[in-house]
Amino acid sequence: MVSTNRLPPGLLANRDSEKMWFRSGDLRSCRSTGSEGIYEDSSVVIRDDRIGAFTVTYKKLEKGDTAWYWCSAGQQKTPVRIMVKPPPTTTFHCKVTMDGEYSVLEGRSLTIPCHYEPEYVSHVKYWCQGRTRESCTILARTDDARSIGPAVEKVSIFDDPVQLVFTVTMNNLKEGDSGWYICGVEIGNLMNRDDIGYTYINVIHGLSAVHSQVSGEKGSSVTVECVYSEKLRDSEKMWCRSGDPRSCRSTGSEGIYEDSSVVIRDDRIGAFTVTYKKLEKRDTAWYWCSAGEQRTPVRIMVKPPPTTTFHCKVTVDGEYSVLEGGSLTIPCHYEPQYIGNVKYWCQGKTRDSCTILARTDDARSIGPAMEKVSIFDDPVQLVSTVTMNNLKEGDSGWYMCGVEIGNTWKADDIGYTYIRVIHGWSAVHSQMSGAEGSSVTVKCVYSERLRHLNFLSFIHVIPKFSVPTHADLQTGAAFLKFLAPPEDCEH
Structure with missing residues (x-):
């Protein structure tokens, strides 16, 4: 069994919106959940839970099912690859164990x-x-x-x-x-x-980014690493901002490019790196690593740095991303000396300008306000947890979990985190595989605004040798071509 999740921005509201699944490049393969939120035939079942996810289950995989496919909702779509492997002909009860599958670049x-x-x-x-x-x-x-x-x-x-x-x-x-x-x-x-x-x-054989999304604070540096297979060693390596062909920078015959803001180096063995020397806010965008006819997307996000730095005894993870309409639970760890102190959660970049959303000494934080934000302190585990429900894009920003010190001589101990609420959709796994004759399930999750969209689909025409990606949906005309959706998609 396999699962995947994905989704991006949409437009018009309609409670009976449909979600679709089709084989890349084959308009006739289009299958829709329709007004009932379900489609089923002898080989596949598609179900939309109408909350934030739909699943596609292949009942019995056949060798011909190996292909790229699209999950689609409204104007949003995301790619999923299914690979069917021949099953071993003999089964043993083994005392030797190992992972089931590996993928590696040539x-x-x-x-x-x-x-x-x-x-x-x-x-x-x-x-x-x-x-x-x-x-x-x-x-x-x-x-x-x-x-x-x-x-x-x-x-x-x-x-x-x-x-x-x-x-x-x-x-x-x-x-x-x-x-x-x-x-x-x-x-x-x-x-x-x-x-x-x-x-x-x-x-x-191909090209891949070690991390498809990287982030850094404004003014800091960040490095993207793209690895490639053996056949691409002698190909020209390029780095382009998606939708802007004029931004492309090439390593050229020397295997290196450098200007005042970026350095690109190709090791000529199997990887090239792109380093931004000093990030600026405008650097937030989708980019392409390119080698020969292969390319892969990378997203760079530039965050504003906190204006004040504290030496903290409260720790929290640095960044979270969550789909709009979803929930998020964040643990805030503290030192034993803070067991008896009040803990709080607030929104803002400094303690002085931070809007309190929940406190452990406020009954509203475990009462009606729990519908949006709640806080729970576990002194045994030395952690307070904050849960935020039904998040909106407007909730994106800096947050603090803090311990109230309670005197004028010492500042509260606080930990920073950045929450990014995303409108879109995603495949839980962008590549799935199963043995021939087995079943496999693909799961695609979507944000709140895509629950009730009119269906306005488009099909991406994939250039020869390229791999369809989520970022294809957000690129400019210089990189993409689109066809109109089929008029007779089966319901």
Whole structure:
């Protein structure tokens, strides 16, 4: 089973708005929840909960279902990729465990841990490629010197009996290395099978951002890292502001670009970085990392710095993002000496200008006001938690959780956080996979204003070799082409 969430801005209100699901580039595949909020046929079920999410469940995956798809609501849509893998032909009850799937860019390395039970400490461990033990090609063994000698250039294996884990490292991976692999423990007799664990490795040709969203305070620096596969090493690397072709900056033949505000460096191995020296408010935008015909989106957000700095004994995470209409619970940790003090939650950048929203000594913070903001103090865990409900875009901004000191000689101890309330939608997972014949579920979540939108869909025409992204929906005409939606979408 798989799940994904996503969504952006919309327009007209209508309680019977429809959500849609369609295969990228195939208008005839369009399926809509209609006025009932549900669609079902022999292969797929689509349900809209009318609160903030709709799910798409494939009952029995087939190989032909591997494709890019779109979740759509109003003028908003977000991409989801479904990958169907062939199932292993044999199932074992294993004492060897490992993660089920890995994805890695071509030309890069991958290290995989295989955990085993204590009774296997002295046994030989091995790594092989294949779907069954009988047809599996051995690549490395812990009793083979070649696994730690010349062959280490491609595959190596290391056993750590103290941690009960052996690790396999594969270097310079190629697309042809994609497939099923087995990490096994050799039992060594005819009465018992080897204990083995399966994993699937997907070697991808393309480009990816290490972090698709980065943020920093105004005046600080921030670095974006984009990694690429082997085939793109000699391609020109570029950085562009979405919707503004004139903003594009290239590393050129030297592999570097620098001006007064930005430095771009290509290591010519598998990554290039973009560093903004001193962020300005106007730098908040969507951008593109580009290598050859591949590109991937990155969002930079510039936050205003707090105007006052305190040495605090109250700690809180630095930033939260939440879809409009949703709720958010924030923990504020404090030191033991503050157990008996009043805790509070306020909105603002300084204590003097901060609007109190909840206090632990105010009954309204656990009464009717709980509909919007509530606060709860747990002196055992040394944490006060604040819950904010039904958030709006206007609620975005700086907040403080504080401990009231109660005298004129010492300032309150406070912790800052920034809350960003987003209008949009999102896929919980933008890529999902399942074995052929199994079921898979995609989940898309949306903000409050998209609950009741008239359906005004558009289809993104994907350029050759490009991967559709959420940011495609917010870019300018220089990067996107659109087609009108189908008139005869099935309900």
